[in-house]
Amino acid sequence: MRRAFGLILLALGVFAVAGAVLLPTYVYPKLAKVPLDQDSTSLLEGTASQVLAVTDNGSGPVSAIRKDAKLTATAHVQANFAAPEMHQDTDYAVWLLAVQVTDDADNTVLSASKRQVCFDRRTGEGYEPRGESDPQCDAKSSFVTELKDKADKDGQKPPETNDYKAQPGLQFKFPFGTEQQDYKVYDDNTGAAVTAKYSGTETVDGIETYKFVQDIPDTKTATKDVPGSLVGSADPTVKADLYYRGVNTMWVEPVTGIEVKQQQQQHQELRTLTSSAVVFDGTLAFTAETVAKMADQVNANKGRLEFLSSTGPLWLGIGGGVLIIVAIVLLVRRPRPETPPQPRRKVLYTANT
Structure with missing residues (x-):
């Protein structure tokens, strides 16, 4: 179970890191x-x-x-x-x-x-x-x-x-x-x-x-x-x-x-x-109307461009790195050996006469 969960985290981490690389280098120039x-x-x-x-x-x-x-x-x-x-x-x-x-x-x-x-x-x-x-x-x-x-x-x-x-x-x-x-x-x-x-x-x-x-x-x-x-x-x-x-x-x-x-x-x-x-x-x-129109264009596009070029890659990179580290820990760490059950001790009671 632990190994399967670790592999899932590792795949998600690699995907996030790849996204952090592709957003600014491939997606951003396209858009x-x-x-x-x-x-x-x-x-x-x-x-x-x-x-x-x-x-x-x-x-x-x-x-x-x-x-x-x-x-x-x-x-x-x-x-x-x-x-x-x-x-x-x-x-x-x-x-x-x-x-x-x-x-x-x-x-x-x-x-x-x-x-x-x-x-x-x-x-x-x-x-x-x-x-x-x-x-x-x-x-x-x-x-x-x-x-x-x-x-x-x-x-x-x-x-x-x-x-x-x-x-x-x-x-x-x-x-x-x-x-x-x-x-x-x-x-x-x-x-x-x-x-x-x-x-x-x-x-x-x-x-x-x-x-x-x-x-x-x-x-x-x-x-x-x-x-x-x-x-x-x-x-x-x-x-x-x-x-x-x-x-x-x-x-x-x-x-x-x-x-x-x-x-x-x-x-x-x-x-x-x-x-x-x-x-x-x-x-x-x-004019004030033209300035307001230009400001509207900025507000409509700035957030998307910042996500593709900086904030998106940053958070994907950090998140992907954390997932990969956690996955490695889960995959490398050996499970604790199970302690065999101890046999029950029989207690003999002697009646006093």
Whole structure:
């Protein structure tokens, strides 16, 4: 009986220890990936001391600098299942990001951008070319949509063209198991991966996060034909260089890699050889509703990921080890020899006479 019980405990212990090894090494990597199906919207709100607005009252586009504007940015992320990488068990996802910034006063669209990127579902890293022998993603799966300055005909939207190119750095989120270190994060405005420096921990909406600050230096991003009046020129149209600098701050929950909160400080100006003009200077941040939605995503996934990567293996390892030790003791320990029964002694009684 003791031997059978010991064998059962030994089998359970070995099973538990195997689970402790397989959960973090096999099960966790299978499940710690962003979902392929994505259709979400994030809102950012803020103010700009100066912002360029281009409107059309029917007689053609009119450019003007607005002061102290209240802004709303809408970022919509959607999966593109037409991309060749989007198949079952793939390690890569292809998502399309569209961002539109409007003036709350009259809903004038101040800027709009669109890009699609193929990225690693585990690390969040965007596609970087490694040659035809080791392609991570199809070359046509990552692009930035360029909007021409002028329409082909009056009254029409300027045409769009896709610039197919890699977008290196982290995309949409940080890696699962984010560490207290610096990361390269893709910046939409410069089209480059810029270092986001780790700067401590902060609690956001009840969630402990790692804070990362990305300081983007003054960078030339484009050369444009702009109305001369914008930069103090008497000419109707002049060429001007567009420069950008900014500070992006991201609060990341480390287990899931989700950005619970985000803030963007941006400054853009047009420069010619003789003058310059600020066309955007403002700050945008996640709304309280967006922060709450991100916190809900963390709460829905953090416990499961922690169990697979740390708490589950720990308790299974401890429990399995205890069961194995108990089983060995039961199997090795010899049972005590049974003491043979002692014969009864007969007692003779003698009657006194």
